[in-house]
Amino acid sequence: MVEEEGFRRYVAHIILWIGIAIVAFPVYIAIIASTQENALIANGQMSLLPGGHFFEVYYQTIFVGTTGSTREPVGTMMLNSLVMALMIAVGKIAISIISAYAIVYFRFPFRMPIFWLIFITLMLPVEVRIYPTYKIVADLHMLDSYAGLALPLIASATATLLFRQFFMTVPDELLEASRIDGAGPFRFFWDTLLPLSRTNMAALFVILFILGWNQYLWPLLITTRDDMQTIQIGIRKMITTSDALTEWPLVMATAVLAMLPPVFVVVVMQKLFVRGLVETEK
């Protein structure tokens, strides 16, 4: 950290505060709008101070839902999104740490071709392979299910590569000491490699949870039932109402609610997250 004296330091702080204001203002508007009456917002007379309908609006959003387009309370959507995001984050970490372990520590035929295959999938995100993936999920009767939502997104080259790079920095002597200490491949993985990967897993979890939470295209395709829709889809549906007035307080409340879990995850895991990204100590 560079120490700055007096004036320059104030300038830096002012610039930072301006930045924060620009980023935070829309969020503030969303929160304010979610406490006002819809009629006021629709008329363009929204005040910049909180209105008096906070509990009413949020109660309706979470437990009742909009009167028109979504037909489900946001509580259900949040649950769906949460289950999907958790499945994706946990699933990706589990799959990729295991495959990285195999690639780094085991000599088996076609090890490098398999590694390259995994690597190549980086070039094939869901959006590119959307038709075949949809076909497979449909054939497996996984449409409108949590499995269908999460499974196709679990395979991850990025996380595999990240764990591979990390495993390659773990000194060979640790493996050798484990072998002499009578730890087989499973024990070495469980007792040594997993605890050492803790911060990496935390950092990945934060990134992957947010990635999963923000999924839009895939859930839009494979969920048709109202009770399976995720919150991102819900917000979109709430805004486009064909013949009724958009219920802006509810939309804004949903947007605020959609922000909360990622914020919560980041705040709770911040320490581990940062350590996972910068840690060099082995």
Added chain:
Amino acid sequence: MANVTLRNVRKTYPGGFEAIKGVDVDVGDGQFCVLVGPSGCGKSTLLRMVAGLETVTGGEIDIGGKIVNQVEPADRDIAMVFQNYALYPHMSVYNNMAYGLRNRGMKEDEIKSRVEEAARVLELSPMLERKPRQLSGGQRQRVAMGRAIVRQPKVFLFDEPLSNLDAKLRIAMRVEIRKLQRRLNTTSIYVTHDQLEAMTLADILVVMNGGQVEQVGNPLAIYEKPATTFVASFIGAPPMNLMSARADEIKSQLGGSAGEAGIVGIRPEDFVITADSPAGGVTLPLTVEAIERVGAETFVYGARAHDEQRVAATPGELPPGEIIVRIPGTAAPAIGEKIRVAAVREKLHLFSGDGRKRIEA
């Protein structure tokens, strides 16, 4: 308690590189064997083969009467101390030592008593709950030792365990390792490239070079009668002075006793600065080029008159032709001064012309 016997052990890597070219070593029960040699001589590879971390291409490794070529490291009843200690960073000192015992299904109270006993011996008792990163280098080293001790194995293997410590600590730990090994009376194999460590620790010294054993034996015996010029220059610091015995200057002094000797070696401490010429010995006129005073003794570097007749035993070891003389105290000739140094007949080491054979006169 066990013997370790290596019979014609070989290691060839898949690329065709021969790391170990047939090694025979016999380490008796409770003995401390040191493998010493320059970098890349295969000493670590050999140790790792005994540990079971490297496969054996040929020959037999026998621990306690059982051939272990195909036995997993964990089942060889050995414990190893690594150069970088290889402590589990996420485990406390206690768990680092207990881990191997738990994997063997030992009862927790037995583990506790063993770990506490080892911690007491190694003065680690106040640190059992700490993580390795909270320890100093010397303490980590002791934890690594503790992890080996608690296992009560048949054989201890040490892979340059002191090379990451500073000089002072290295000497202290060297003495500690030796004391500990004497008390536990466990057969040990120790790899180092430091000839001083090798000399002070070993019951049996194995000098290796290029994947082969140059000489095996008691360290003092090796010092006194090196079998090859490699051993002669590797064991002892500063190294033995090696000169061509064919040079007229030396040949005339050696007379008939030189026989077929091609190289004559004289240790720096066996020279005396004198005007006399001992009969049958070697006297050399030198021009003093450099002086090193280290307190109790002084090293005099001198150039001989006939530059072209020098022999470099191992490249880079010494500028060819420079003669090192070790004299007690600090009184030394001045730089540029011409002196005469002499060594008596009994202190000469004679070798064949290729340096591979010692000749007893």
